[in-house]
Amino acid sequence: MTNRRTSTASFANDLLTLLGLRDGADAAEWGRIRATQLDAARRLVPLHVAVNALGALAAAMLLRGTAPLWQIGVWTLATIAIALGVGARRLLSHHRGDGYASGHDVRRTAWEGVAMALSWAALLVWFGPGLDAGALAGIGIIVAVLMTSAAVTMAPLALATFAYLAGIAAAGIAILASHHLYPAAFGMALFAALLVTICFGRARALVTIRASQIVLAERDETVSLLLREFEESSADWLWETDAARRVVKASPRFAFACGLDPVSINGLPFLQVLAGPSWESGNFAAGLRSLADKLKSRESFRDLRLPIHVNGEERWWELSASPRFDESGAFSGFRGVGSDVTEQRASADKINRMARFDPLTGLPNRLMINETLVRAMAESDKWGGRCGFMMIDLDRFKAVNDTLGHPIGDRLLSRVSERLAQLMSANEMCGRLGGDEFAVVVRNAADITMMERLAREIIETLSRPYEIDQHTLIIGASVGLAVGPRDGRTAEMLIRSADLALYRAKDAGRGVFHAYEPALHVQAEERRVLEMALRQALENGELHLNYQPVVDAGTGNLKGFEALVRWNSPKFGNVSPAKFIPLAEESRLIKPIGEWVLRAACDEAAKWPGHVRVAVNVSPDQLQNANFVNVVASALANSGLSADRLELEVTESVFMHEGLGATKTLERVLDLGVKLSLDDFGTGYSSLGYLSRTRFSSIKIDRSFVQGAAKGVKEAIAIIRAVVALAQSLGMATTAEGVETEAEHKLVQELGCTKVQGYYFGRPLPVDEARALAGRRWDDVRAA
Structure with a gap:
């Protein structure tokens, strides 16, 4: 039904445009077509005038004896005059086939058709009732000839032709009907309709031909212009x-x-x-x-x-x-x-180079590395060989950027790329993936030991000191190896395998290389699934806090608790913190988890007696958050916990992010009245500079030194004594971690530690047990 309506509407639009009653979609093109219509009708004027004049004379001869001569003469002269007037008007028209005409020009020609139709209709209406059958038949033949002639001579101007044919046909039908010649009237109507159809077809053909001529002319003109442009x-x-x-x-x-x-x-x-x-x-x-x-x-x-x-x-x-x-x-x-x-x-060559080479180092970029690897894999697959891929990550490069700025970092990357390029032979191509990551494509990796030897050379070469702007910079490199098609049948799979191997190399302590093993993919998938579960753990309430007592080393009185986050997953069970905390840091989940731990610990500590503190661990990533100080202030305000009862524990790795404002963040936290503790002292970088610059309230001695001292290791005993002396001189307390036996307790007492924490005094407790224990002396609990 819809198609039929569309077709009908399209036909109506074509007819109205052809008649000049509607403007076409392209006004300029239709202007030229209408000029052609007027010009074609002008060319047929002699024939049109001759047919009408001869027809009028023939009709006058038939009318002799049926009407007064003066009436016949008036009609004849009037009809010939109208035909001549119409012809003169068309001949004097300024429109030519190569010009333009408006729809108004075409619509005005309708009056010509109306005038001529009225003249011939007057013949039928004026003289028709007095005619006998023979004369009426003769007049009918003349009218039929005129109508047929009009369909030919006036066809280009369809509107005028339709007016002419409709006027004559209406008069003829009326006269025939008045003589009760109904079949003849019906024949007249059918004949007129046939002529209208023929006229419309001829007019449409004329328009189509002219439109084609216009298109061809424009095409010829375009070709001529193009040829002239070529020549010029x-x-x-x-x-x-x-x-x-x-x-x-x-x-x-x-x-x-x-x-x-x-x-x-x-x-x-x-x-x-x-x-x-x-x-x-x-x-x-x-x-x-x-x-x-x-x-x-x-x-x-x-x-x-x-x-x-x-x-x-x-x-x-x-x-x-x-x-x-x-x-x-x-x-x-x-x-x-x-x-x-x-x-x-x-x-194009310049653009291609820009698209495939790194602008900073001049080495191939990620796109060209990938294309080279794809070609290398195709060659190895064709000849049954092997190709290799190495991913290289610079160690400690971020610290250079943070402390000395990006300009120095960029110059360092340029020096790294120069050293790396010098190690390449015709069999290898090195490039920069982005940031501080580089890659090497080994086209022929049939000799695995050769790849391993190259990896060692890369690590050794890139780890040598760099002299840049009077700065001696020492970084390192970790390398992951993968060999195709063994470790991946496509470039994407091989890159993924090398990335997993690099990840293992960095986990192994950096500065080493590691080859891909299938187990790495399994571990990576496990980490991915575990990470997805961890993202839902906080929302699903799977995380909870345990609290480990911290007691006075001399009296055994409870001084506070350290809040420790635990994860009980419905799918994985109790997940070790050593497993999910690093995962949370890598996946950027440590910030929301750390905020939840801080707020939950403050809410719980507010229910304890006023002398019992709570200690909360803070990661370097949390301190990089500009909103961290507001989070601490909000947790204290919402819980009602006084600031001096909250102790934040940070490790020495925090100060490796000093360029990101970690120290300033800690100072703002201290201004709130919160205590600050340095955790795991002696296991990291052990710089004394930040001890003097930051107002720590206590230092926590790592359990490895406590266990070593209990076994009589002189170095461990000396370190504990040095830390205690340092803390006393700076007005700080010392907490010995990991005390598990009475002998260890007595030893740390003798060495001067002020607080003790470990299984000897209590394992991490659920919240209800910790709440019950708060405020009681440890020796009273043991006696009970």
């Missing part, structure tokens, strides 16, 4: 050859582009002109050989590029051509166009 341009030209592939009709532009005289170039072999000095030696470019094959096989070609030497300079041309054939179908040569695309090619 300094970079484009036309060329033509005969059947023997010799240059004919050489244009001045073509001769100039070849560096030859326009006269002497005619008759020369086209390939010789293009080959230049290499014609004698036969050392042709591949593009010229392709052109020779096309010319020999008489095939059309487009955008064929080849190098040309003009006056000792290499230029690049782009040629397109088609074969020509004469009237008998015989091959007569080629005709084509040429362009000098030297500059475009240079720009």
Whole structure:
């Protein structure tokens, strides 16, 4: 139903446009078509006037004896005058076939049809009732001839023709009906409808032909413009050859582009002109050989590029051509166009280099590395060989960027790339993946020991000191190896395998290389699944806190608790903190988890007696959050816990992020009244500078020193004594971690530790047990 409505609407629109009652979609094109309609009707004026004049005279002869002569004479003269007037008006029209006319011009012609229809209708209405059957038949024949003639002579102006035919047909039908000649009236109506249909078809054909002519004319004009542009341009030209592939009709532009005289170039072999000095030696470019094959096989070609030497300079041309054939179908040569695309090619090469080379180091970038690896894998698969891929990550590079700034970091990356490039042979290609990550593609990795030896050389070379702007910089490198197709049958899989191996190398302590093992993929998948579960753990309430007592080393009185987060997963059970805390830091989940731990610990500590503190561990990532101080203040305010009862524990790794403002963040936290404790002292970088710059309230001695001292290790005992002395001199307390036996307790007492924490005094307790224990002396609990 919808299609039928659309078709009907389209037909109505076409008819209205053809009649001039509606403007077309393209006003300019329809203006030219309507001018053609008017011009075609003007050309048929003599025939139209002659038919109407002869018809009027013939009708006058038939009317003799049926009406007064003066009436017949008046009608005859009036009819001929109207026909002459219409003809004169059309002949005097200024519209020509190549001009423009409006819809109004076409609509005005309807009055011509109406005037002529009225003159002939007057004949039928005025004289028709008094006519006998014979005269009426004669008049009918004349009218039929007139209507047929109008369908021919007035067809270009369809609106005028429809008005003319409708007027005469209406009068004729009325007269025939008044004589009770109903079949004849019906025949008259059917005849008029047939003529209208024929007229509409002819008018539509005229419009279609004219529209096609306009399109062809525009196309010819476009081609002419293009040809003129080719001739006038300094970079484009036309060329033509005969059947023997010799240059004919050489244009001045073509001769100039070849560096030859326009006269002497005619008759020369086209390939010789293009080959230049290499014609004698036969050392042709591949593009010229392709052109020779096309010319020999008489095939059309487009955008064929080849190098040309003009006056000792290499230029690049782009040629397109088609074969020509004469009237008998015989091959007569080629005709084509040429362009000098030297500059475009240079720009394309520059863009290609920018797209495939790193602007900072000049090494291939990720895109080119991937393309090279794909080709290497295809070659190894073709010949049954192996290729290799290495991923390199710089160790401690971020610290250089944070402390000395990005300009120094960029210069360091440039020096790293220079050292890396010097290690490459024709079998390897190195590039920069981005940031401080580099890669090496080994095209032939049949010798695995060779790859391992190269990995060691890379680590050793990149780990040597760098001298940049009076700074001695020492970084390192970790390398992951993968060999295809063993470790991956596609470039993406091989890169993934090398990335997993690099991850294992960094876990192993950095500064080493590690080859891919299938188990790494399994572990990576486990980590991915575990990470997905951890992301839901906080929302699902799977995390909870345990609290480990911290007691006075001398009296055994409870001083506080350390809040320790635990994860009981429905899928994985109780997950060790040593497993999910590093995962949370890597996946950036430590911030929301750390905030939850801080708020939950403050809420719980607010329910304890006022002398019992709570200690909460804070990761370096949390301190990088500019909103961390507000989080601490909000947790204290919402819980009602006084600031001096909250102790935040940080490790020495926090100060490796000093360039990110960790120290300033800690100072702002201390200004709130919160206590600060340095955890795991002695196991990290152990710089004394930040101890003097940061107001720590206590230092926690790592359990490894406590256990070593209990076994009589002199170095461990000396370290504990040094830390205690240092803490006393700075007014700080010392907490010994990991005390598990009475002997260890007595030892740390003797060494001067002020607080003790460990299984000897209590394991991490659920919240209810910790709440019950709060405020009681430890020796009272033991006695009970």
